[in-house]
Amino acid sequence: MTLEEYKDRFISMLNSDERKGYEGYVVHSERLVEFVRTIRDELGYDYLSSITGVDYLPDEQIEVVYHAYRSQGGPALVFKVQIPRNNPVVPSLVSIFPGANFQEREAWDLLGIRFEGHPNLKRILMWEGFHGHPLRKDWEEPYFEESEKPFSSRWPEGKAYRIEENNPFKKNVQYPPEFIPDGWVPEADTAIYSGMVRLGAEDSGNGRSLETDQILVNLGPQHPSTHGVFRMVVSLDGEEITDLQPVLGYLHRNHEKIGERNTYLMNMPYTDRLDYLASMGNNFGYALAVEKLMGITPPERAEYIRVMMAELTRIVSHLFSIGTLLNDMGAFFTPMLYALTERELILDIFEAVAGSRMMCNYFRFGGVARDLPEGVLKKVRELVTERLPRKVDELDTYLTDNEIVRTRSIGIGVLPREQAIEYSTAGPVLRASGVNYDVRRADPYSIYDRFDFDVVVRHNGDVYDRYLVRLEEIRQSIRILQQIVRDIPEGEFQTGKPQYQVRVPPGESYGRVENPKGELGFYVVSNGKPNPWRYHIRSPSFINLTAFGEMCKGHKIADVVAILGSIDIVLGEVDR
Amino acid sequence: MYGIGLLKGLGVTLKHFIETYLDDIRWLGRRYYRDETLAERQGPNARGVFTVQYPEEKLPVPEEFRCIPFLVYEVGEDGERSYRCTSCGICSKVCPPQCIWIVRSNDPETGRPIPSPTEFYIDIDICMNCGLCAEYCPFDAIKMDHDYELASYDRFADHIYNKERLSKPVTYYESIRPMNFAFEEAARAEKEAAKEAKRKAN
Numbered sequence: 001m002t003l004e005e006y007k008d009r010f011i012s013m014l015n016s017d018e019r020k021g022y023e024g025y026v027v028h029s030e031r032l033v034e035f036v037r038t039i040r041d042e043l044g045y046d047y048l049s050s051i052t053g054v055d056y057l058p059d060e061q062i063e064v065v066y067h068a069y070r071s072q073g074g075p076a077l078v079f080k081v082q083i084p085r086n087n088p089v090v091p092s093l094v095s096i097f098p099g100a101n102f103q104e105r106e107a108w109d110l111l112g113i114r115f116e117g118h119p120n121l122k123r124i125l126m127w128e129g130f131h132g133h134p135l136r137k138d139w140e141e142p143y144f145e146e147s148e149k150p151f152s153s154r155w156p157e158g159k160a161y162r163i164e165e166n167n168p169f170k171k172n173v174q175y176p177p178e179f180i181p182d183g184w185v186p187e188a189d190t191a192i193y194s195g196m197v198r199l200g201a202e203d204s205g206n207g208r209s210l211e212t213d214q215i216l217v218n219l220g221p222q223h224p225s226t227h228g229v230f231r232m233v234v235s236l237d238g239e240e241i242t243d244l245q246p247v248l249g250y251l252h253r254n255h256e257k258i259g260e261r262n263t264y265l266m267n268m269p270y271t272d273r274l275d276y277l278a279s280m281g282n283n284f285g286y287a288l289a290v291e292k293l294m295g296i297t298p299p300e301r302a303e304y305i306r307v308m309m310a311e312l313t314r315i316v317s318h319l320f321s322i323g324t325l326l327n328d329m330g331a332f333f334t335p336m337l338y339a340l341t342e343r344e345l346i347l348d349i350f351e352a353v354a355g356s357r358m359m360c361n362y363f364r365f366g367g368v369a370r371d372l373p374e375g376v377l378k379k380v381r382e383l384v385t386e387r388l389p390r391k392v393d394e395l396d397t398y399l400t401d402n403e404i405v406r407t408r409s410i411g412i413g414v415l416p417r418e419q420a421i422e423y424s425t426a427g428p429v430l431r432a433s434g435v436n437y438d439v440r441r442a443d444p445y446s447i448y449d450r451f452d453f454d455v456v457v458r459h460n461g462d463v464y465d466r467y468l469v470r471l472e473e474i475r476q477s478i479r480i481l482q483q484i485v486r487d488i489p490e491g492e493f494q495t496g497k498p499q500y501q502v503r504v505p506p507g508e509s510y511g512r513v514e515n516p517k518g519e520l521g522f523y524v525v526s527n528g529k530p531n532p533w534r535y536h537i538r539s540p541s542f543i544n545l546t547a548f549g550e551m552c553k554g555h556k557i558a559d560v561v562a563i564l565g566s567i568d569i570v571l572g573e574v575d576r
Numbered sequence: 577m578y579g580i581g582l583l584k585g586l587g588v589t590l591k592h593f594i595e596t597y598l599d600d601i602r603w604l605g606r607r608y609y610r611d612e613t614l615a616e617r618q619g620p621n622a623r624g625v626f627t628v629q630y631p632e633e634k635l636p637v638p639e640e641f642r643c644i645p646f647l648v649y650e651v652g653e654d655g656e657r658s659y660r661c662t663s664c665g666i667c668s669k670v671c672p673p674q675c676i677w678i679v680r681s682n683d684p685e686t687g688r689p690i691p692s693p694t695e696f697y698i699d700i701d702i703c704m705n706c707g708l709c710a711e712y713c714p715f716d717a718i719k720m721d722h723d724y725e726l727a728s729y730d731r732f733a734d735h736i737y738n739k740e741r742l743s744k745p746v747t748y749y750e751s752i753r754p755m756n757f758a759f760e761e762a763a764r765a766e767k768e769a770a771k772e773a774k775r776k777a778n
Contacts, residue, residue: 158677
């Protein structure tokens, strides 16, 4: 690691993380900002991918974990800050990496870590009046049963009951002390509204005779264009957007807490429910993270099957994304259904292989759940050699040159290259802004280094380019799939015997994959027990939204929908 | 020229529009409600209208399809049910949302557990159809069903399935998953043979 060369300079700032199974460096909290600035400016770590915290309850310590990368590619630089649990304060990195904004708010919300200097340190997934920080290890929810699965009441004397019956008062909410729910006026909304940028009276209008009103508009959470339950508070000057703030958490279920209760294997079907349009890709990331901890690798055939499934998933997700983008731009459902027809054929393959169309739950540690059934390979071959290339070309003719599509999307929602990097955007959003960064190429995992494919890059960073990147990525996925159906070997699909209780040695690991939405990362900490101690997801949709407000400024209200469609969020992953 | 892209796009729509009629003509009015045509219409060579006339037509589900577990029992010669389940509890331990509840039987005389469940509940409101219970059952006693039409009127009364509601005969299992069944039977026969050989050798 090149950090070694700088050792002398950094020696006062950090120590190596010596714990067994851990990697990276422990930085002193007061030198963090200086350290991050140095690695960004002098060592080229310009992409701060993930920020999260771990609550080490037995040590009375909280650790903030950062993963930084070079946008040219290469492995991660992991650094941590250790702070006392009763007063967790770290300096905020928003001034250096604006992309840290939402992630720091999430860490504050769920773990209670205060980021000093953060411009808007408010809860993001929970509501403002919520009591406690749910990812703390000593936090318990209403209807709390046990802190680890399997629950002891299920066997050998399992008398089935509904969990609501446990609680005679039917109270499923905890309030802070002295909080009276009746007659409560939500302050949170007022706080959101007062934080919005408004222009002075002299700045509004077109400067001549036209006067405009400034209004606040709530888009969502119940609005079809938001792809789920997503809410935007938009401050408008006439029709022009002066400020936009996403309001999240309507689909929040604390996936990470559930994940820490589950055993390692139990999490696999839960990952399907993150980005539910790309469940195989989610499985992949989680399997990689845990396999890294366990130190096993899947057999050859399983690797091929995995990549095949991940690429089919990419096609599915991009088709869906193009379809909904066109929906958002007003081409009501015709392009969407043309895309969905092809998606349907791929879902048939998933159903035959994994047993379910969307919630696949197909990957296992050290392989996949079962071998490909008869006839599936033939069907994939037919699809990727004949039908899909033809249909993608058809979609291309249908949409790409369409004047309405072009007028609605060219020059809209521009995200310049530098901003795309510092906002930690990922996936097609990043690549449409001219950054040649694809995890499959930058830090190859599984067997991606064997395949011949191009990383699709475009340079304007607008809605149109994001659309084109997705379209071209479908073609590249088809290219990879053609190589897979040609090369896939016979053999085992699983290393070792299938186990329902895997042994995971203590340590930490970060598994990341290039999901259709961007870099999906799983940060898993094991303490040797059957359940993970920490299970964090770097969710690309969530982090891409950090740049959303910036992209929208100065555009018309009708463009918001198109820009959101081009980011391609899935609320299951945003809210977790 | 402005508008060329639009016209090209409309050409694609027109092609799709005409294809629906061409495909109708191709089947001479026998396009719907037949299994052969359904397979063709949903396959890689599909053209024309892609939708299925549910519930008159139903898509065939593949063998691996999974929806709600069921308990496999074998029928003896006198019509008596013998469950494969030994109430070992692995399914309820591996179940991610913890929706399986098993009451283990005890011998009334000795008080020691006997390998058969007294009661077996699955809360299908909670079940996420992941199939892990079926995958890790060492006795092939719990399997995933193919029946997906499960709507009912009263969720409080009907959605906790008991042992009776969950039980299905082994012949049913064979009919929905012939490949898996054959594979498992072969493995079992092999195991038996090995045991037999070992016993003889001793």
